Amino acid sequence: MSDPVLATLLDDRAGFVARLAELVACRSVSTDPAYAEGMAAARAWWRGRLAALGFRDVEEIGVGGHPAVTARWHGAGHDAPTLLVYGHYDVQPPDPIEAWASPPFELTARNGRLHARGVSDDKGPSLLALEVLGAFLATEGRLPVNVTVLLEGEEEIGSRTMAALLDAHRHRFAADAVLSADGARWRADLPTMTIGTRGNMALEITLRTAAKDLHSGRYGGVAPNALHAMVRLLATLHDEDGTIVVDGFTDGVPPATQGERAALAAIPYDVAAHDAAIGIAPSGRSTAEFLERLWLKPTLDVNGLWGGYTGAGGKTVIPAEAHAKLSMRLVPGQVPAKVADALAAHLRRHCPKGATLTIEATRDGTVATLLEGDHPLLVAAEDALEATTGMRPLRVRMGATLPLTDIVSRVLGIGTVMFSFATADEDFHAPNENWRESAIEEGFAAWVALLRALEGKTRGDFAGFRRG
């Protein structure tokens, strides 16, 4: 009882891989102007492919940065929901190129995986999604929902102009939810749905204790040392166990409930193996404690610290200045600006005497996101994964931050469901990036099942999940 759309996709599996090879051959490195031609080539490739797949209004659209490629098929009717199907066509730089076992822009099969820069992040998963949509259009002449396609060109450089782009073209990108083909699955052995992300916020601070660096012989004992002030100040941020002890930092964050803790404890996870893999001292934490710290609790990390003489040998200097970069991961309930204010107040309150503190916010901050448990796109995605894998997917969160999720929530007022067939162990951003060949069949089946699960959904079903 094979699905006719899935059958069409599987019949053309070789064609899919051939097209993916063309796409990864486009050297679309967004961070480096030297790759501008590769960026343009990837856009041109996508424009051609989207048109061939049956999408309308294919065009490039931008607000100063690398343009996005957009397209739509809005033939499902006014009552059907509209999904913004997201992917990105830009990739990380291939450096260090000598570390690659095969040329980074040539798709190479090896050990059951396809290798190339961007194959997992995000060219394979995004092409997979759009090929499935195209197969529906080719086979059945329609999709169960309206679709607007958004292929970003700046995901690898922090989605710099995404908020402005969506804001400038609100009408064009209006949708009921985002369905993202980006965002790696947590692990290969278990179907999971990521329902939450942590937000972030960053500060840079400087302490100054004298007009200039001073000689430790001529001034040692009678001049303050900016590094002494800095270590004393930063040591006040956490207690001995690493718990953040900044007044107001966790205001608005409810403690984890018994139910949440029980759900975390039910997730199979080997904490000791995790600790060993990254070479840290065994934490002895339970899975629930580990996942609560990673997903449900905020963090405050010193990302960089410097001052004084840092070259070879010694220099008997009393540093007049010390610098630190701090960043936070935030959880639902925390407002980035308020958390930054609480931290700034703490730093001012604890600034050692004799030192002058300067605080600079280096980012606007991103809020944490948490998808409603009954969000219709989430439930449909879970149903599709259960239908194709035989297991109800676990709901998980991620400790990291996804600018896209925050941006579409802020600008368009809608939630994001990540439905990616990349996996976290595929060396994206590193040499020898790769993508499981098995993800192709799994992804085809799951995306087809998802579209089937959306059949009959209406805009009204999404009404309670839109803001503004």
Place this chain on the structure above:
Amino acid sequence: MSDPVLATLLDDRAGFVARLAELVACRSVSTDPAYAEGMAAARAWWRGRLAALGFRDVEEIGVGGHPAVTARWHGAGHDAPTLLVYGHYDVQPPDPIEAWASPPFELTARNGRLHARGVSDDKGPSLLALEVLGAFLATEGRLPVNVTVLLEGEEEIGSRTMAALLDAHRHRFAADAVLSADGARWRADLPTMTIGTRGNMALEITLRTAAKDLHSGRYGGVAPNALHAMVRLLATLHDEDGTIVVDGFTDGVPPATQGERAALAAIPYDVAAHDAAIGIAPSGRSTAEFLERLWLKPTLDVNGLWGGYTGAGGKTVIPAEAHAKLSMRLVPGQVPAKVADALAAHLRRHCPKGATLTIEATRDGTVATLLEGDHPLLVAAEDALEATTGMRPLRVRMGATLPLTDIVSRVLGIGTVMFSFATADEDFHAPNENWRESAIEEGFAAWVALLRALEGKTRGDFAGFRRG
């Protein structure tokens, strides 16, 4: 009632300045091999001048580094003491050259001061000393004491081979005391004798918390941060007032006596002006407290600290490694290796869990020195200054470390008296280095008076002040 030697010197004042101009024209920068020719030129110049001044056995002598220039006049007899008269012919690099108001290797008079690289440190003061000795030989055919001349070529690069040189030629350099023409006077308005220096010791430490840097989103909350461990560790070294709280650190250091404190309080010094000059918060310290901290107490300074991302913008990294350079200034009673052991034990005891500490000693360390109050060369120098300035000089110490003083104490077992006519405000090591023209007359008179004060001294007078 003019001294005939002093009269001779003053008659030839213009000749002295002309010779100093020749000497500063030798570009004797020891740290940079590009100046090797200038180093050789300075040695050749000194050899010629020492011979002309009446010294014997003039030669260059070295043990692998820049050779020293040495000479002697040992005609005062076996019972007379032998003084090792010290100076150095090397200078600091002139960079940044564009900051000089006149060419750095051309002696230029301006506003009552002579300007050139090395004019104050140490070519003017050392030429002054040797010209006085030569004037004695020319005028009277003898000196009141035996003299061995030692002009070092590596003072500006840490006297790298000085200990080995003295050790390899103990017999040649055997003496009853060192009389140094180096070492700037504390201040211009007051005759002072520096009787003590602080020693030093340095360590470098590394803390490691994971096999590699980790992403703060993927690991924040479940991986330790090396910078957190470092600030927590270094914050244990001092209390809130900056007092060192390391067990055993000050073992063997007696508290200052009432008499010492009273002597410090008697020194006129404007602490508030000092604090303002270097742009630190007003300390509110009394002169006695200020000078006790600078001269009689050890210090422990973090000279450099670094870890994580220190470039532009932010990077959400959890650093796996943090580094710090620490150095100490030591006072009499402290043994560098023992102090380093006490510090290492403290660091190990307070190393936060989850972090691995590595300690590397980057130096052998230098002990503090303190000249005996009744040292016959010190008393003679004080008598000479009193005779020429009308004021009994104040005994002061310095917070910094002089490798020479420690080296001759260790290798030759003798004390050092600094009798310099450079002053601390003459921009040595900086652009526009200068030397007060008035130092020539003052120095001539004081050195003549010192030689007169040494008349009749015997080796026996120094017997109690030699070690080994």
